[in-house]
Amino acid sequence: MNYRHAYHAGNFADVVKHALMVRILLYLMRKDAPLRFIDTHAGIGRYDLSSEEAQRTGEWRGGIGLLAEASLSPASAELLKPYLDLALAEPMRYPGSPMIAQKLLRAQDRMSLCELHPHDERRLVKAVGRDPRMKVLAMDGYQGLRASVPPPERRGLVLIDPPYEQRDEFETLALELERAWTKWPTGTYAIWYPLKATPEVDAFRACLSQGKIRRVLCLELLIDDVQSEGPLKGTGLIVINPPFVFEAEARQLLPELARIMAQGRAQHRISWLAGE
Protein backbone atom coordinates (compact mmCIF):
# COMPACT_ATOMS: atom_id res chain seq x y z
CA MET A 1 0.00 0.00 0.00
CA ASN A 2 2.30 2.74 -1.28
CA TYR A 3 -0.34 5.01 -2.77
CA ARG A 4 -0.74 8.35 -0.99
CA HIS A 5 -3.59 10.52 -2.18
CA ALA A 6 -1.88 13.61 -0.70
CA TYR A 7 0.18 13.84 -3.94
CA HIS A 8 -2.92 13.98 -6.10
CA ALA A 9 -5.64 15.67 -4.00
CA GLY A 10 -7.52 18.37 -5.87
CA ASN A 11 -6.18 17.33 -9.29
CA PHE A 12 -8.38 17.21 -12.42
CA ALA A 13 -9.53 13.67 -11.60
CA ASP A 14 -10.60 14.64 -8.05
CA VAL A 15 -12.47 17.65 -9.42
CA VAL A 16 -14.50 15.55 -11.87
CA LYS A 17 -15.14 12.77 -9.33
CA HIS A 18 -16.15 15.09 -6.49
CA ALA A 19 -18.20 17.51 -8.60
CA LEU A 20 -20.25 14.59 -9.97
CA MET A 21 -20.49 12.92 -6.56
CA VAL A 22 -22.00 16.12 -5.14
CA ARG A 23 -24.61 16.21 -7.92
CA ILE A 24 -25.63 12.62 -7.07
CA LEU A 25 -25.88 13.30 -3.33
CA LEU A 26 -27.86 16.50 -3.87
CA TYR A 27 -30.37 14.60 -5.97
CA LEU A 28 -30.72 11.88 -3.32
CA MET A 29 -31.27 14.60 -0.72
CA ARG A 30 -34.31 15.93 -2.55
CA LYS A 31 -36.30 13.39 -0.52
CA ASP A 32 -36.40 13.72 3.27
CA ALA A 33 -35.88 9.98 3.74
CA PRO A 34 -32.40 9.19 5.13
CA LEU A 35 -29.63 7.98 2.84
CA ARG A 36 -26.34 6.12 3.30
CA PHE A 37 -23.00 7.13 1.81
CA ILE A 38 -20.51 4.26 1.63
CA ASP A 39 -16.93 5.23 0.77
CA THR A 40 -14.93 2.02 0.25
CA HIS A 41 -11.51 3.70 -0.11
CA ALA A 42 -11.92 6.88 1.90
CA GLY A 43 -8.42 8.39 2.20
CA ILE A 44 -7.54 10.86 4.97
CA GLY A 45 -10.48 13.19 4.48
CA ARG A 46 -8.73 16.54 4.24
CA TYR A 47 -5.60 17.52 2.29
CA ASP A 48 -3.15 20.32 2.89
CA LEU A 49 -2.28 21.78 -0.49
CA SER A 50 0.81 23.48 0.96
CA SER A 51 2.21 20.11 2.16
CA GLU A 52 5.43 18.75 0.72
CA GLU A 53 3.50 16.03 -1.12
CA ALA A 54 1.04 18.40 -2.78
CA GLN A 55 3.75 20.91 -3.64
CA ARG A 56 6.01 18.25 -5.11
CA THR A 57 3.53 17.29 -7.86
CA GLY A 58 1.58 20.56 -7.98
CA GLU A 59 -1.29 18.52 -9.47
CA TRP A 60 -3.94 20.53 -7.64
CA ARG A 61 -2.95 23.61 -9.64
CA GLY A 62 -4.19 21.89 -12.82
CA GLY A 63 -7.45 20.87 -11.10
CA ILE A 64 -9.13 22.86 -8.36
CA GLY A 65 -6.54 25.63 -8.87
CA LEU A 66 -7.73 26.21 -12.45
CA LEU A 67 -11.40 25.76 -11.63
CA ALA A 68 -11.24 28.31 -8.81
CA GLU A 69 -10.10 30.98 -11.30
CA ALA A 70 -12.23 29.92 -14.26
CA SER A 71 -15.11 31.85 -15.71
CA LEU A 72 -18.02 29.45 -15.97
CA SER A 73 -21.22 29.53 -17.99
CA PRO A 74 -24.26 30.35 -15.81
CA ALA A 75 -25.60 26.79 -16.13
CA SER A 76 -22.31 25.19 -15.02
CA ALA A 77 -21.76 27.79 -12.31
CA GLU A 78 -25.11 26.85 -10.78
CA LEU A 79 -24.40 23.12 -10.94
CA LEU A 80 -20.86 23.49 -9.54
CA LYS A 81 -21.66 25.99 -6.78
CA PRO A 82 -22.37 23.42 -4.01
CA TYR A 83 -19.11 21.58 -4.82
CA LEU A 84 -17.04 24.75 -5.11
CA ASP A 85 -18.44 26.12 -1.85
CA LEU A 86 -17.07 23.02 -0.11
CA ALA A 87 -13.85 22.66 -2.11
CA LEU A 88 -12.85 26.30 -1.61
CA ALA A 89 -14.14 26.75 1.94
CA GLU A 90 -10.65 26.76 3.48
CA PRO A 91 -7.61 28.31 1.78
CA MET A 92 -5.02 25.72 0.69
CA ARG A 93 -7.10 22.84 2.04
CA TYR A 94 -8.90 20.39 -0.20
CA PRO A 95 -11.66 18.15 1.16
CA GLY A 96 -11.66 14.46 0.27
CA SER A 97 -14.83 12.51 -0.40
CA PRO A 98 -15.57 11.85 3.33
CA MET A 99 -15.44 15.56 4.25
CA ILE A 100 -17.50 16.55 1.23
CA ALA A 101 -20.17 14.07 2.30
CA GLN A 102 -19.92 15.08 5.95
CA LYS A 103 -20.51 18.75 5.08
CA LEU A 104 -23.27 18.06 2.58
CA LEU A 105 -25.36 15.41 4.28
CA ARG A 106 -28.13 15.92 6.84
CA ALA A 107 -28.77 14.83 10.41
CA GLN A 108 -30.81 11.80 9.26
CA ASP A 109 -28.11 10.51 6.87
CA ARG A 110 -25.32 8.03 7.64
CA MET A 111 -21.81 7.50 6.30
CA SER A 112 -19.65 4.36 6.35
CA LEU A 113 -16.01 4.97 5.47
CA CYS A 114 -13.41 2.23 4.90
CA GLU A 115 -9.69 2.98 4.97
CA LEU A 116 -7.19 0.14 5.21
CA HIS A 117 -3.92 2.04 5.61
CA PRO A 118 -3.42 2.39 9.42
CA HIS A 119 -1.82 5.83 9.21
CA ASP A 120 -4.49 7.17 6.85
CA GLU A 121 -7.24 5.61 8.93
CA ARG A 122 -6.00 7.45 12.05
CA ARG A 123 -5.91 10.72 10.14
CA LEU A 124 -9.39 10.09 8.81
CA VAL A 125 -10.76 9.44 12.30
CA LYS A 126 -9.24 12.74 13.40
CA ALA A 127 -10.59 14.64 10.40
CA VAL A 128 -14.10 13.28 10.91
CA GLY A 129 -14.14 14.16 14.61
CA ARG A 130 -17.08 13.23 16.82
CA ASP A 131 -19.90 12.82 14.36
CA PRO A 132 -22.52 10.22 15.27
CA ARG A 133 -23.55 10.00 11.61
CA MET A 134 -20.14 8.67 10.54
CA LYS A 135 -18.47 5.33 11.06
CA VAL A 136 -14.83 4.81 10.08
CA LEU A 137 -13.96 1.16 9.44
CA ALA A 138 -10.30 0.13 9.43
CA MET A 139 -10.84 -2.61 6.88
CA ASP A 140 -10.58 -3.60 3.25
CA GLY A 141 -13.06 -1.58 1.21
CA TYR A 142 -14.54 -4.57 -0.59
CA GLN A 143 -15.07 -6.46 2.67
CA GLY A 144 -16.67 -3.31 4.05
CA LEU A 145 -18.91 -3.08 1.01
CA ARG A 146 -20.04 -6.68 1.41
CA ALA A 147 -20.90 -6.02 5.05
CA SER A 148 -22.69 -2.72 4.33
CA VAL A 149 -25.13 -3.57 1.54
CA PRO A 150 -28.01 -3.29 1.49
CA PRO A 151 -27.95 -0.51 4.07
CA PRO A 152 -30.95 -0.12 6.37
CA GLU A 153 -31.82 3.17 4.66
CA ARG A 154 -32.23 1.32 1.33
CA ARG A 155 -31.14 4.42 -0.59
CA GLY A 156 -27.78 6.01 -1.05
CA LEU A 157 -24.46 6.14 -2.86
CA VAL A 158 -21.45 3.81 -2.83
CA LEU A 159 -18.19 5.44 -3.91
CA ILE A 160 -15.49 2.97 -4.96
CA ASP A 161 -12.19 4.79 -5.41
CA PRO A 162 -9.27 2.35 -5.09
CA PRO A 163 -5.63 3.26 -5.75
CA TYR A 164 -5.24 0.60 -8.51
CA GLU A 165 -1.98 -0.69 -7.03
CA GLN A 166 -3.02 -4.33 -7.36
CA ARG A 167 -2.56 -5.87 -10.80
CA ASP A 168 -5.98 -7.51 -10.60
CA GLU A 169 -7.83 -4.47 -9.19
CA PHE A 170 -10.23 -4.18 -12.16
CA GLU A 171 -11.13 -7.87 -11.93
CA THR A 172 -11.69 -7.70 -8.17
CA LEU A 173 -13.74 -4.57 -8.66
CA ALA A 174 -15.97 -6.10 -11.32
CA LEU A 175 -16.56 -9.15 -9.14
CA GLU A 176 -17.29 -7.21 -5.95
CA LEU A 177 -19.49 -4.75 -7.78
CA GLU A 178 -21.68 -7.49 -9.19
CA ARG A 179 -21.86 -9.08 -5.75
CA ALA A 180 -22.92 -5.80 -4.12
CA TRP A 181 -25.38 -4.94 -6.88
CA THR A 182 -27.00 -8.37 -6.58
CA LYS A 183 -27.65 -7.66 -2.89
CA TRP A 184 -28.65 -4.05 -3.48
CA PRO A 185 -29.70 -3.47 -7.11
CA THR A 186 -31.39 -0.12 -6.43
CA GLY A 187 -28.37 1.61 -4.86
CA THR A 188 -26.37 4.18 -6.79
CA TYR A 189 -22.71 3.26 -7.31
CA ALA A 190 -19.91 5.55 -8.54
CA ILE A 191 -16.65 3.85 -9.47
CA TRP A 192 -13.59 5.89 -10.28
CA TYR A 193 -10.87 4.57 -12.57
CA PRO A 194 -7.71 5.96 -14.16
CA LEU A 195 -8.39 6.38 -17.86
CA LYS A 196 -5.34 4.98 -19.63
CA ALA A 197 -4.80 3.30 -22.98
CA THR A 198 -4.52 -0.15 -21.43
CA PRO A 199 -6.25 -3.48 -22.12
CA GLU A 200 -7.43 -3.55 -18.48
CA VAL A 201 -9.58 -0.43 -18.95
CA ASP A 202 -11.07 -1.82 -22.18
CA ALA A 203 -11.76 -5.16 -20.48
CA PHE A 204 -13.45 -3.43 -17.52
CA ARG A 205 -15.81 -1.49 -19.81
CA ALA A 206 -16.52 -4.64 -21.85
CA CYS A 207 -17.21 -6.63 -18.68
CA LEU A 208 -19.74 -4.03 -17.54
CA SER A 209 -21.44 -3.84 -20.92
CA GLN A 210 -21.81 -7.63 -21.06
CA GLY A 211 -22.58 -8.26 -17.38
CA LYS A 212 -25.88 -8.47 -15.53
CA ILE A 213 -25.76 -5.02 -13.87
CA ARG A 214 -28.28 -2.64 -15.46
CA ARG A 215 -28.26 1.14 -15.96
CA VAL A 216 -24.51 1.64 -16.24
CA LEU A 217 -23.39 5.09 -17.36
CA CYS A 218 -19.74 5.68 -18.30
CA LEU A 219 -18.25 9.17 -18.08
CA GLU A 220 -14.72 9.86 -19.27
CA LEU A 221 -12.67 13.01 -19.54
CA LEU A 222 -9.22 13.49 -21.04
CA ILE A 223 -7.14 16.60 -20.49
CA ASP A 224 -4.77 15.50 -23.27
CA ASP A 225 -4.20 12.50 -25.52
CA VAL A 226 -4.68 9.24 -23.64
CA GLN A 227 -1.48 7.40 -22.70
CA SER A 228 -0.73 4.01 -21.25
CA GLU A 229 2.17 5.23 -19.07
CA GLY A 230 3.30 8.48 -17.46
CA PRO A 231 1.25 11.14 -15.67
CA LEU A 232 -2.48 10.54 -15.73
CA LYS A 233 -4.29 12.38 -18.52
CA GLY A 234 -7.70 10.81 -18.23
CA THR A 235 -10.32 10.13 -15.60
CA GLY A 236 -13.27 7.78 -15.71
CA LEU A 237 -16.37 7.39 -13.59
CA ILE A 238 -18.89 4.58 -13.91
CA VAL A 239 -22.24 5.46 -12.39
CA ILE A 240 -24.77 2.68 -11.83
CA ASN A 241 -28.36 3.79 -11.32
CA PRO A 242 -27.59 7.46 -11.89
CA PRO A 243 -30.29 9.87 -10.71
CA PHE A 244 -32.83 10.95 -13.31
CA VAL A 245 -31.20 14.36 -14.00
CA PHE A 246 -27.59 13.20 -13.74
CA GLU A 247 -26.83 12.49 -17.41
CA ALA A 248 -28.06 15.93 -18.49
CA GLU A 249 -26.02 17.59 -15.72
CA ALA A 250 -22.91 15.65 -16.71
CA ARG A 251 -23.43 16.62 -20.37
CA GLN A 252 -23.43 20.24 -19.24
CA LEU A 253 -20.41 19.93 -16.94
CA LEU A 254 -17.93 17.60 -18.64
CA PRO A 255 -17.21 19.72 -21.75
CA GLU A 256 -16.70 22.77 -19.59
CA LEU A 257 -14.44 20.98 -17.09
CA ALA A 258 -12.45 19.54 -20.02
CA ARG A 259 -12.01 23.01 -21.50
CA ILE A 260 -10.94 24.54 -18.19
CA MET A 261 -8.47 21.83 -17.18
CA ALA A 262 -7.14 21.02 -20.69
CA GLN A 263 -3.39 20.50 -21.02
CA GLY A 264 -3.62 19.63 -24.70
CA ARG A 265 -6.30 17.95 -26.79
CA ALA A 266 -9.05 17.62 -24.18
CA GLN A 267 -12.07 15.42 -24.82
CA HIS A 268 -14.98 13.88 -23.00
CA ARG A 269 -17.31 10.97 -23.61
CA ILE A 270 -20.57 9.93 -21.99
CA SER A 271 -22.14 6.61 -22.94
CA TRP A 272 -24.40 3.90 -21.54
CA LEU A 273 -22.62 0.56 -21.13
CA ALA A 274 -25.87 -1.12 -20.09
CA GLY A 275 -29.46 0.11 -20.27
CA GLU A 276 -32.62 -0.69 -18.30
Ligand SMILES: C[S@@+](CC[C@H](N)C(=O)[O-])C[C@H]1O[C@@H](n2cnc3c(N)ncnc32)[C@H](O)[C@@H]1O
Ligand atom coordinates in the same frame (compact mmCIF):
# COMPACT_ATOMS: atom_id res chain seq x y z
C1 LIG B 1 -7.74 7.35 -4.21
S1 LIG B 1 -7.54 7.31 -2.48
C2 LIG B 1 -9.13 7.75 -1.88
C3 LIG B 1 -9.57 9.14 -2.12
C4 LIG B 1 -10.91 9.48 -1.56
N1 LIG B 1 -11.93 8.53 -1.98
C5 LIG B 1 -11.34 10.86 -2.00
O1 LIG B 1 -12.03 11.00 -3.03
O2 LIG B 1 -11.00 11.81 -1.29
C6 LIG B 1 -7.49 5.60 -2.14
C7 LIG B 1 -7.34 5.23 -0.67
O3 LIG B 1 -7.58 3.83 -0.53
C8 LIG B 1 -6.78 3.33 0.52
N2 LIG B 1 -6.72 1.87 0.33
C9 LIG B 1 -5.82 1.13 -0.36
N3 LIG B 1 -6.19 -0.16 -0.37
C10 LIG B 1 -7.34 -0.24 0.32
C11 LIG B 1 -8.24 -1.31 0.62
N4 LIG B 1 -8.02 -2.56 0.21
N5 LIG B 1 -9.35 -1.01 1.33
C12 LIG B 1 -9.61 0.25 1.76
N6 LIG B 1 -8.80 1.29 1.51
C13 LIG B 1 -7.69 1.05 0.78
C14 LIG B 1 -5.48 4.07 0.36
O4 LIG B 1 -4.75 4.07 1.58
C15 LIG B 1 -5.98 5.47 -0.06
O5 LIG B 1 -6.10 6.30 1.06
